[in-house]
Structures are given as structure tokens and as C-alpha cells.
Amino acid sequence: MVVYESVSDETDRIFHALADATRRDIVVRVVQRGQSVSTLAERYAMSFAAVQKHVAVLERAHLIVKERRGREQIVHGNPDTLRKATVLLQHYEELWRYRAQSISDILSEDVTVKQEGES
């Protein structure tokens, strides 16, 4: 069975990765300074393996990257992916602003437009 790798899957992963306080905290820390997985793990009240899983979720979303250094893996933040998410949200906000501009048009022609086809 073919599994499609769509754009939304990428976006899904980014937002899902950010939907957890521990993972957001990891992002904040490593975006400022690379840190080993075990250094990170010391900070949280959960097992090393649990933190490792959180790091893996962030890695799958490309919010962080790992760089091997000796026997350690240094976790670095990836601002490009953060930027991608920010831009998407800004786009949503733009849709709102555009809507506010054309509010009079919407009110004047009170028609329900059905767009058939996709999805």
C-alpha cells in the first residue's frame, strides 16, 4: 500500500510536536544552545526514555536536529521549521484581514456559494 507524504503530514507533525509543554520547553532550550539528550533529560520529572521519545517527535517534525559528538548526541534547534509554522499562522491571520476588508461585499451579496469538487 502506498503511503503519501503530503504537505499536511509535515504540518501535522510540526503542530503535534508543539502541542506538548515538555517538547516546547525542549525547543526553547536547544534553540538557544545545543544540549545532549541526557542533559535535557535531567530537567524533567520523567524517565530518560520518555525524554528521548519527545526528542524523537521533535526530530520527526524537523524542529530539532541531532549532531553526534563523541558518545553524546547534541540536540540543536532548527529555526527554519519554526519559521515555517509561524508563516503558516500569519497566512491564516491574513485571511482574516482580507475578510475584514471585503466585509461589505459579503454583507451585500448574502449568498451561500457552494464549491463542489475536491476533498
Place this chain on the structure above:
Amino acid sequence: MVVYESVSDETDRIFHALADATRRDIVVRVVQRGQSVSTLAERYAMSFAAVQKHVAVLERAHLIVKERRGREQIVHGNPDTLRKATVLLQHYEELWRYRAQSISDILSEDVTVKQEGES
């Protein structure tokens, strides 16, 4: 059983709500123009109840609001919450940009991303 409502829960809900392509599509649609739940439901290849649940997730995250109009519920986008998420991500990017400089200054005036005392 008492369930605490911490600040990060709010952020969790926002990002979790955005971590699904159907829900993001709903946001895009209603941010431009309010639509009834059933109008939205027509667009997606799933049951009405499923769409209703997606709307409920977005509502819990305050990304949308519902306004009763006759027998319909009109779903509207809430740009304030979108803005909240955007600002948070921008803060993360800022941390990256200024990581070489005085990081403590940034943290002191900022987001209180962590150190949540589980209020």
C-alpha cells in the same frame, strides 16, 4: 477529581487543534466567512458527527466561536487565538536570533514558556 487548568494546557489545545489537516481547513474557511456546522460537514469525507467533533476541538482551543442563528450554529474564526500562537512561535524564533547575546534578558521579559509552577 480536581483537574488543574494550567497555562500550557491552553497552548497545548491550540497546537493540538492545529495538528490536523481537516481542522486547519475548517479554520481557513471560517476565518474568512462564518459557516454552519452542516455546511462545513458537506465538504469532508466523514460523518457529520466527526466534523462536529473537530469543531468542538477547535472551540475548546478558542480558535473558533459558535453563534446560534435560528436552528443553525454559525462557526466563526477567532483571530485573537491565532495571533497568540503566532506570537509564541515568533518568540521562539527570537530566542534563536539573539542566542549569542544576553539570553537572560530575553527570558526575563518574555513568555514564561516554562517554569510553570503547575499553578
Place this chain on the structure above:
DNA sequence: CTCATATACAACCATTTGATTGTAGGTTAC
């Protein structure tokens, strides 16, 4: 070489999620 450290990963379990169907209540149209 030996030992402690750092990471990876599998197996397991409880809870949550995402979807379904079915039922019920409220509102509009006829």
C-alpha cells in the same frame, strides 16, 4: 580490558483520539 556513561530501541500498559452509529431535542417549513 573493564567499567561507567550515553543513547537506542523493544515490549508493555493506561489513556486519549478519531472515527463510527444511534438517539434525542430544538427550530423552521408546510
Place this chain on the structure above:
DNA sequence: GTAACCTACAATCAAATGGTTGTATATGAG
């Protein structure tokens, strides 16, 4: 009033999540 429509919500179920412990592997220190 009756019928059709819109929404809400409960029950159910498979799959995913988030945590655990245990085991394996690789690297660095002595």
C-alpha cells in the same frame, strides 16, 4: 401539528500517545 432539518451527545471501537522498564550497543575513561 407534522415533517424535515440542524445540532448535540452517548456508546462503541481501533489506533495512536505518553509513559514505564528492560535490554542492547557504542563510546570514553582508567
